Amino acid sequence: xxxxxxxxxxxxxxxxxxxxxxxxxxxxxxxxxxxxxxxxxxxxxxxxxxxxxxxxxxxxxxxxxxxxxxxxxxxxxxxxxxxxxxxxxxxxxxxxxxxxxxxxxxxxxxxxxxxxxxxxxxxxxxxxxxxxxxxxxxxxxxxxxxxxxxxxxxxxxxxxxxxxxxxxxxxxxxxxxxxxxxxxxxxxxxxxxxxxxxxxxxxxxxxxxxxxxxxxxxxxxxxxxxxxxxxxxxxxxxxxxxxxxxxxxxxxxxxxxxxxxxxxxxxxxxxxxxxxxxxxxxxxxxxxxxxxxxxxxxxxxxxxxxxxxxxxxxxxxxxxxxxxxxxxxxxx
Numbered sequence: 093x094x095x096x097x098x099x100x101x102x103x104x105x106x107x108x109x110x111x112x113x114x115x116x117x118x119x120x121x122x123x124x125x126x127x128x129x130x131x132x133x134x135x136x137x138x139x140x141x142x143x144x145x146x147x148x149x150x151x152x153x154x155x156x157x158x159x160x161x162x163x164x165x166x167x168x169x170x171x172x173x174x175x176x177x178x179x180x181x182x183x184x185x186x187x188x189x190x191x192x193x194x195x196x197x198x199x200x201x202x203x204x205x206x207x208x209x210x211x212x213x214x215x216x217x218x219x220x221x222x223x224x225x226x227x228x229x230x231x232x233x234x235x236x237x238x239x240x241x242x243x244x245x246x247x248x249x250x251x252x253x254x255x256x257x258x259x260x261x262x263x264x265x266x267x268x269x270x271x272x273x274x275x276x277x278x279x280x281x282x283x284x285x286x287x288x289x290x291x292x293x294x295x296x297x298x299x300x301x302x303x304x305x306x307x308x309x310x311x312x313x314x315x316x317x318x319x320x321x322x323x324x325x326x327x328x329x330x331x332x333x334x335x336x337x338x339x340x341x342x343x344x345x346x347x348x349x350x351x352x353x354x355x356x357x358x359x360x361x362x363x364x365x366x367x368x369x370x371x372x373x374x375x376x377x378x379x380x381x382x383x384x385x386x387x388x389x390x391x392x393x394x395x396x397x398x399x400x401x402x403x404x405x406x407x408x409x410x411x412x413x414x415x416x417x418x419x420x421x422x423x424x
Contacts, residue, residue, distance in 0.1 A: 104125060107124075122407060122410040123411075127344070127400075128403075131396070134403065135399055138395060143388050173398075177397055178353045181345060181346055185345070188339060189343070226287055227286050230290060235274065236322045237270040238270040241266035244262070244315055245263050290326075291411065299323050299324075302319050334411065342408075359393045359394070
């Protein structure tokens with residue numbers, strides 16, 4: 093029995109391979125990794141890099157740290173930068189959240205729109221489903237799209253053989269893509285991980301292909317229109333959940349940054365005072381002077397808020413890029 097399913101629930105913290113994407117480190121870093129896990133990995137890389145330099149150039153680093161004021165200057169820059177960074181990110185968060193602070197009329201329109209959207213999906217399903225989360229939404233749309241794609245191959249009597257082959261090939265490709273879209277049980281890792289499956293579904297090309305084939309066979313035009321409607325509902329739902337993701341991600345970024353920034357600011361200020369006061373002991377620990385280890389820790393802690401911002405912006409910008417390259421209109 094494979095041990096992969098046992099570790100799949102830790103995919104948000106470790107790049108565990110899975111059946112669909114394998115060991116995709118780049119995808120893990122950009123999308124699937126928990127942002128705190130990625131921040132910790134970046135902090136480890138920064139600290140290890142500084143300590144490696146201190147190990148190979150111990151004398152030069154010690155001279156640089158003791159005979160110049162470079163360290164104090166850099167730490168002072170980090171201190172002012174952290175305060176400015178927190179202010180900017182919190183302001184951005186306020187702008188994003190201001191979308192939720194609107195008039196009663198706008199709130200009513202939003203609720204009615206969401207209710208009508210769920211009602212439209214329910215009308216397309218046999219059981220009248222009303223999905224309220226990304227997982228149930230993808231499962232419902234997977235069944236709808238697959239069923240309507242398979243219906244394209246019905247009643248093709250009297251149609252040219254070449255067109256029949258094109259329709260059957262197209263229906264099979266759409267059905268396979270829809271089935272993969274609905275395999276949300278195998279999706280694990282960070283929250284909104286199922287959203288990444290929806291991002292990879294190229295509904296825009298399917299809509300174009302449906303219109304082309306539908307115009308070639310008037311008797312099947314209604315079935316192609318039904319499939320196009322399913323694609324449009326999927327696109328609307330995906331954009332809605334993407335909006336929810338952005339709101340939640342920016343909120344988490346602000347909260348995490350506020351939690352990380354205060355200890356970093358206090359430690360940075362204490363480090364500046366300690367270095368200026370020359371209170372660190374002499375000697376060496378494993379061949380490295382204590383001052384170098386202390387400065388490595390100070391630099392790593394001081395850069396933590398920037399690495400938190402980096403971890404979150406990597407995923408936000410990746411989602412924005414992938415969704416911008418999909419749809420009916422796209423930039424190549």
